[in-house]
Amino acid sequence: MILSAQASQIRNLFLISKCDECIQASEKIEASSEEFNSYQLCQLYKILSLFEISQFEEAQKQFINLIQEARQKKGSLIDQVDLLTLSFYQWELCDYDSYECEQLNEELFKAIEIYKSDHKLEDLNTDGVYHLAQAMYTFIEYFQYDSNFECIEHLKRAQQLLNQKLDQEILFLMGWMLDYLGKNEEAIEYQLKLYSENQYFPSICNNISVTYKQMGKDDKQEEFLLQAEKIQPKNIVVMHNLAINYNQKDNQLKVEEYFTRSLAMYPNNSHTHYMQGHILLMKGEHQLGMEVLQKGIQVNPNDCNIYELMSLFDHSKFQEYMQKCISIRPKKSRYYSLMADRFLSLQQIEQSLNYLNLALSCKQSEADYVKDSIKKVVCYRTLHNYQEALQLIVQTLEKIKTFPNSLWGFQICKIINQLALPSLQKISILDSNNSRYLQKLDEIVRYILEKAKQSYIEGLKINPRFSQGHNNLGVIYQHMNMQEEALQCFLNSLEINPQDYQALMNIGNIYSEKNQLEEAKQWMIKSLNINPKNKDCHLNLGTIYIQMKKYKEAEQSYLRALDLDAQDFLVNYKLGCLYSEVLLINPSDIEAYFNLGQFYSQMNMFKEEKQSYLKILQIDPKYFQAYEKLGNLYFNMNMLEDAKQNYLKSIDLNPQSAISYFNLGITYQSMSMLEEAKQCYLSTLQINPQFSDAKKRYEQCDILLFKNKVK
Structure with missing residues (x-):
């Protein structure tokens, strides 16, 4: 692709952040059939400049007009300039409105498909703009859902093929994408390379500051933010980031200064109200924070970020605010999932299921899909619909099994199995026809275990002194119910590394399964002597104490585990079971009711929590x-x-x-x-x-x- 002299001049103004001059120069250029692509590129850099000086609505309006002009001039033909226009616009739109960016990505996909149909495969392989467009499409399609690095490979290919044309834009995109994908070290390399070539490139200083913040280098963050402000004082994102930076340093005068400047410069941008309201609410200034957010809604009645934030601080209007979000962005699964959580906490299971179905019908990350599927399993189990619960577990496992990280998949299988185990036991008793589902579940788990087992065996052939490998192989044998093989692996690990606290704990687990409780207890204590912060070992020791009917010791073990991770579902669940068992023995045990209430609180089971405390007051009305x-x-x-x-x-x-x-x-x-x-x-x-x-x-x-x- 060759840039005309006119387009190069406009681009050069953009590259050094002379956005106002870029806009003014491009407005003097008129469209002509002969030089339309040059005109289109000039208008593209004008639109990018409008984004950089935070004229977001004007930028969107200009983009729509440009696309309409291009279609009038070119008909259905899609050329390199069209791909570049859509790709670069997506770059700016993504940071401003990721939801709209996702919707527009369908148009980029269609454009790429039309372009592909008009070109031979060998030509596409050597087409840098085509690879740049593929990079942008792939990134937008997957970055919110999964870590797909295909976009980076396309960008690298584009960089090679374009031979320094658009080199600065590609360097910027490389750092920008890698930062979003969580590769901060790689991102900062590309960002600093661009900075060394052109420190005035639009938003590069801001992006460097964001990456440094994620890397924990706060001093570098502020340095580059202040430089970003100096280069482009009209950029509202920089102003907001500076306000956040000074809020974290408790410099409220500076916070107020940047928000005041932002509102004075852009009174119709509701995101300033969102940022300011959020800071006020987190500081405990509830009334003032909500007033600021309401002003933001008056400015922009479709700001879903504000509605979602208000829903967190005004529970009485939670459903109203969430429904507003859903009406504005009906394809965003998060809002349906939040509604499902709300109804689940209120024990309105059917309504929760309805919203979970809507969430699962939307595009989701694998993690969100698994999370919402597990919530749905919980709903089915609450309704005693064991058949549906089992089918959903199998469907979920089948969907995630195809992902390349089998060990991660194995962890998900373990979680789902733990949650579903009581249901599986009931199903096998209630309905023998479910054996085919159990068989399918067993096939999937055995497949993953066998793959992992073979990997460790091959690895230990290469390095037989790898103690962690012996321990991990032992865990796999445990899950395959091959206890003797598992025990030998753990002993092998201890022979290499006598301080292997995991192996000590796992040996304790084997003795526990054999009901040799005193031996199991001793192995767990040995493990904790080496690593007292092993939450799982405290949890397992607590379970052994329950089997030994030593309830006080069991509680102490569970509470130590809870000190290490207060949000752990299984620890809280075990504590709840312990207190319930104690109350069966002594129904007037106030301490057990109190602890049970705290357990219900952790599980968001508010109705049950309330009943526990009311029961205490029946026994002792003076228990403050x-x-x-x-x-x-x-x-x-x-x-x-x-x-x-x-x-x-x-x-x-x-x-x-x-x-x-x-x-x-x-x-x-x-x-x-x-x-x-x-x-x-x-x-x-x-x-x-x-x-x-x-x-x-x-x-x-x-x-x-x-x-x-x-x-």
Whole structure:
């Protein structure tokens, strides 16, 4: 592809961030049939310049006009300039609106297909612009869903074939794509290479700052952000990133400065309201944050980011906000999935299933597909629809089995098996016809295990002193129910490395399965002596103690595991089972009910959590901690009046509870009762002067009350 002198001049202005001059120069160029491609390229760089100075709506409008002009001039013909126009526009649109970018990617795909049909295969193989278009299409199609690096190979091919034409644009795209794909080290190499050649390339300094931030190099991040601002002071993204940077440094004057400048320059850009509102909400300024977000909605009633953010902080309008998002972006699975979560937490299973079906009908990443499928299995099991649950498990396993990372697939199989095991047991008893599904599930798991087993055996032939390899092979033998082979592998690992705590734990697991509990316990303790932070070992030791009827020791083991990972589903589940078992032995055990309530809270089982605390109050109406937990529960459900009443009862029973005063203060603040909130924070500090969060909120209330008086 050859750029005309006119197009080269316009491009050169863009390349050094002279965006206003680029726009002005391109506006003087008129379209002609003879030089239309030159005109189209000039207009393309004008559109890119509009994006760079944050004239997003004008850029989109100009793009639509340009495409219409191109079709009027060229009819159905698609040439290199058309592919370049669509590809470069996608580059800018992706950062501004990834959802619209995804929809437009279908047009890029159609254009590529038309172009392919008009060219021979050997010509396409040597066509740099074609490979650039393929790179952009592939990236947009997969980057939100899976780490597909085909786009990088296409870009490298384009770079070779174009022979320094569009070299700076390709370097930029290479760094940009690699950053999105999580390859920060590789991304920064391309970004710094472009920077060394042309530090004024649009957005390169901003992108370098983002990559450095992800690499944990905050000093470098600010340095390049400030340079980005100097090069292009009209770029709203740079202003927002600077505001975020200064917020993290608690420099609120600078935060306010950049948001004020952004709003003054672009009063109709709702993303500033979103960013500012988000920061305020995270600082606890609920009322002010929501007011800012509402202003953003007035500016742009279709800003889904704002609706989603408001749904997190105003539970009473969660469904209203999510439905608004769905009406605006009906092909985005995330909104359906969030609605499903909401109904699942309320135990409205049928509604949850409906939204999960809608989520699964949309384009999703493999991780989201598995996540929503597991939620659907949970719904089916809750409804006792075991047949559907089993079918879905098999379908999910079949879909993910084809992915190249078999060990990752194996982990997913383990998770699904753990979640589904009670259902599988019930199915085999209730309906013998399900054996074909069980057989299919078994085939898939055995296939993955056999592949992994062979890989480790071959690897150990090459390096027989690789202790971790012996241990991993032993784990596979365990899952294949080949316990003696597994035991030998673990002993081999210990012979090479006596400090292999995983092998020690796995030997304990084998003895546990043999019901040799004392031996199993001793192996687990040996493992924990070497690595006391092994969560799985604490979990396994807890299960052994339960089998030995040593419930206090079991609880201690589970709580140690929970200290290491408070969000672990299995640890919380095991704790719940333990407390339930204790209550069967002693139905008046208040501590067991309290702990069971905390377990239900972790599982988002709010109805059951509430019943646990109410049961405590039936046994002992003066157990103030139960009122405190009920207050937390009601607050999280946005039932602020009920939360307030329970916190007041907790304080009445225990006037020295600093946390109850503090939580009551947060509740009053959420109800916009600032004087009452301020008094609660003061009471908190009188009980505990070191309570720093109470001090911060007390000062916030002071500021908000002052602002209200000024108004």
